[in-house]
Amino acid sequence: MGRVGGKVALVTGGAMGIGAATCRLLAREGAKVAVTDINSEAGEAVARDIVENGGNARFYRHDVASQDDWRRALAAVRNDFGPLDILVNNAGIVIVNTVEDATLEEWRRTQEINLESVFVGTQEAIGVMKDNGGGSIINISSVMGLVGGTIEAAYCASKGGVRMFTKSAAVYCAEQGYGIRVNSVHPGYIMTPLLTNAASTLPNAEEVVSDLISRHPLGHLGEADDIAYGILYLASDESKFVTGSELVIDGGYTAK
Amino acid sequence: MNSYSMDNKVALVTGGATGIGAAVVDSLTQAGAMVVISDINVAAGKAKAEDLKAKNLRAEFIEHDVSSEAQWQSTIDKVVANNGGLDVLVNNAGILIGGLLADLSIEDFRRIYSINVEGVFLGMKYAALAMRPGGSCGRGGSIINLSSVAGIVGTPGESIYGSSKGAVRAMTKHAAVEFATLGYGIRVNSVHPGPVATPMGGQVLETLASDKLLGSEEAAMQLVQNLIPMKRFGEPHEIAQLVHFLASDASAYVTGSEYVVDGGFTAM
Ligand SMILES: NC(=O)c1ccc[n+]([C@@H]2O[C@H](COP(=O)([O-])OP(=O)(O)OC[C@H]3O[C@@H](n4cnc5c(N)ncnc54)[C@H](O)[C@@H]3O)[C@@H](O)[C@H]2O)c1
Ligand SMILES: NC(=O)c1ccc[n+]([C@@H]2O[C@H](COP(=O)([O-])OP(=O)(O)OC[C@H]3O[C@@H](n4cnc5c(N)ncnc54)[C@H](O)[C@@H]3O)[C@@H](O)[C@H]2O)c1
Numbered sequence: 001m002g003r004v005g006g007k008v009a010l011v012t013g014g015a016m017g018i019g020a021a022t023c024r025l026l027a028r029e030g031a032k033v034a035v036t037d038i039n040s041e042a043g044e045a046v047a048r049d050i051v052e053n054g055g056n057a058r059f060y061r062h063d064v065a066s067q068d069d070w071r072r073a074l075a076a077v078r079n080d081f082g083p084l085d086i087l088v089n090n091a092g093i094v095i096v097n098t099v100e101d102a103t104l105e106e107w108r109r110t111q112e113i114n115l116e117s118v119f120v121g122t123q124e125a126i127g128v129m130k131d132n133g134g135g136s137i138i139n140i141s142s143v144m145g146l147v148g149g150t151i152e153a154a155y156c157a158s159k160g161g162v163r164m165f166t167k168s169a170a171v172y173c174a175e176q177g178y179g180i181r182v183n184s185v186h187p188g189y190i191m192t193p194l195l196t197n198a199a200s201t202l203p204n205a206e207e208v209v210s211d212l213i214s215r216h217p218l219g220h221l222g223e224a225d226d227i228a229y230g231i232l233y234l235a236s237d238e239s240k241f242v243t244g245s246e247l248v249i250d251g252g253y254t255a256k
Numbered sequence: 257m258n259s260y261s262m263d264n265k266v267a268l269v270t271g272g273a274t275g276i277g278a279a280v281v282d283s284l285t286q287a288g289a290m291v292v293i294s295d296i297n298v299a300a301g302k303a304k305a306e307d308l309k310a311k312n313l314r315a316e317f318i319e320h321d322v323s324s325e326a327q328w329q330s331t332i333d334k335v336v337a338n339n340g341g342l343d344v345l346v347n348n349a350g351i352l353i354g355g356l357l358a359d360l361s362i363e364d365f366r367r368i369y370s371i372n373v374e375g376v377f378l379g380m381k382y383a384a385l386a387m388r389p390g391g392s393c394g395r396g397g398s399i400i401n402l403s404s405v406a407g408i409v410g411t412p413g414e415s416i417y418g419s420s421k422g423a424v425r426a427m428t429k430h431a432a433v434e435f436a437t438l439g440y441g442i443r444v445n446s447v448h449p450g451p452v453a454t455p456m457g458g459q460v461l462e463t464l465a466s467d468k469l470l471g472s473e474e475a476a477m478q479l480v481q482n483l484i485p486m487k488r489f490g491e492p493h494e495i496a497q498l499v500h501f502l503a504s505d506a507s508a509y510v511t512g513s514e515y516v517v518d519g520g521f522t523a524m
Contacts, residue, residue: 003260167523174485174520188509217436218511226509229259229501238497241450241490244523248513252436255429255512 002030013091017192134179170244188250271349322375354463396441450518486519
């Protein structure tokens with residue numbers, strides 16, 4: 001029996017990066033994993049790979065910006081796997097911009113994917129979890145929800161929003177006695193497609209990445225697995241007294 | 257690969273005879289670690305080690321007062337010599353002297369600081385000397401300091417204690433950044449429990465219930481419930497499981513962090 005043996009988990013943005021690593025780790029530790037994403041090809045591949053390695057997983061196409069998609073995905077997961085125990089709100093985007101050059105469209109798009117989706121997903125998940133005796137909701141924020149970054153103004157705002165929304169939902173669920181815990185995870189910069197794609201839009205990508213590395217006292221960027229392990233802890237019953245808290249996994253970025 | 261395994265690790269847990277420390281000892285030994293329990297409570301510490309050995313787990317006891325620099329030196333030396341290394345230090349030993357700020361004495365202050373702050377400083381110092389490259393063990397490691405929610409927010413009756421835990425919180429970050437910058441391979445993090453059901457947890461309630469504060473056990477319980485959304489004290493094993501995560505390689509990218517485990521106490 002793994003650390004999340006028998007539990008049903010839904011991971012948004014599970015096709016790549018941190019989400020894919022989380023799907024694999026949760027499956028390895030015994031969970032039935034719903035891999036959801038807008039990238040069907042990569043998402044199907046993650047689910048297939050998990051199954052080929054003896055795990056239990058299935059892919060669902062699910063755009064986190066759509067409330068209808070949320071309802072469809074949750075209903076399908078319930079039907080295929082049973083009541084949901086774990087929701088990882090991981091899908092997210094970064095559009096490189098500063099406060100001076102960000103457009104209102106970029107700002108709204110960022111809030112829609114990174115923040116609104118977390119609200120909708122958390123609300124929908126509470127709706128199903130409260131009748132099943134509880135669950136664990138894990139929202140992926142960022143160190144950029146704790147300290148300011150210069151070339152990601154809209155992203156910082158969205159991740160700060162995730163941080164405080166998490167606390168509000170956590171306190172509410174605890175006071176209602178729902179048995180639902182809600183926590184946020186704050187990765188430092190992690191080598192994933194999100195980071196390499198964002199860097200590739202810059203003329204001085206190499207310089208930016210080496211500057212990023214120098215901001216992490218441990219002297220290197222993190223790996224997706226480093227974050228997946230923290231998510232696993234929050235997903236498991238080992239963290240049953242943890243709610244409304246911020247799990248920072250950042251190589252010391254925010255300690256200095 | 258199982259990143260939670262502690263099979264090849266040697267851990268030292270201060271104040272490991274009772275309470276949270278004893279639960280940490282349970283978690284780490286069950287995960288495969290060789291655990292040295294240190295405490296001033298010799299009877300309870302020895303009994304704890306015997307109990308684990310009877311279950312075929314690896315543990316031993318060393319008498320050790322964390323406020324003594326000489327004892328830190330000799331304890332670390334002994335741990336490394338007897339077990340071939342030191343990978344994890346859990347600075348857990350701590351005391352609480354509750355009471356109104358206006359009533360507490362400078363002796364109370366010095367006593368709390370000598371254990372809760374000087375003990376943690378000395379522990380990090382001698383562990384770093386052993387764990388850093390070229391030290392007697394030299395393979396890096398993980399240091400976990402028990403702070404408290406009282407090191408983050410204010411509560412009545414815990415002024416000196418809370419400030420000592422605030423010092424632990426800040427010292428953790430400084431040590432983490434310094435060790436990482438120097439490439440020591442030593443991670444340092446703090447853990448912040450809310451009230452936990454241990455002898456010290458009982459002391460927290462007693463202080464609140466005292467005549468000069470809330471005046472009754474019911475009022476004290478009511479305040480605690482109002483402060484904790486989950487409406488209960490934590491259990492020692494709930495803190496221990498977080499310490500296990502920070503002690504293991506699963507947290508390899510975590511340093512200088514403060515992890516709360518408090519039923520929502522500091523979220524509101
Ligand atoms: N990589 C980092 O440095 C870093 C640092 C801090 C926080 N984060 C956060 O971690 C999370 C995962 O990031 P990552 O680095 O793994 O990103 P990634 O770009 O590698 O993967 C994100 C996944 O989300 C999916 N996605 C995007 N929009 C979606 C939508 N509308 N609906 C459903 N799925 C969608 C993508 O298809 C992709 O599979 C994000 O919330 C991100 O903000 C990442
Ligand atoms: N119980 C709580 O509510 C709570 C909440 C937050 C933080 N903490 C912290 O967690 C840690 C453990 O607390 P606990 O509740 O298990 O306390 P406890 O009083 O139940 O146990 C503390 C242990 O430390 C030992 N000790 C005391 N002084 C020592 C010294 N000078 N040298 C060596 N050992 C010594 C004691 O003998 C005892 O075994 C402490 O640092 C405490 O401040 C406790």
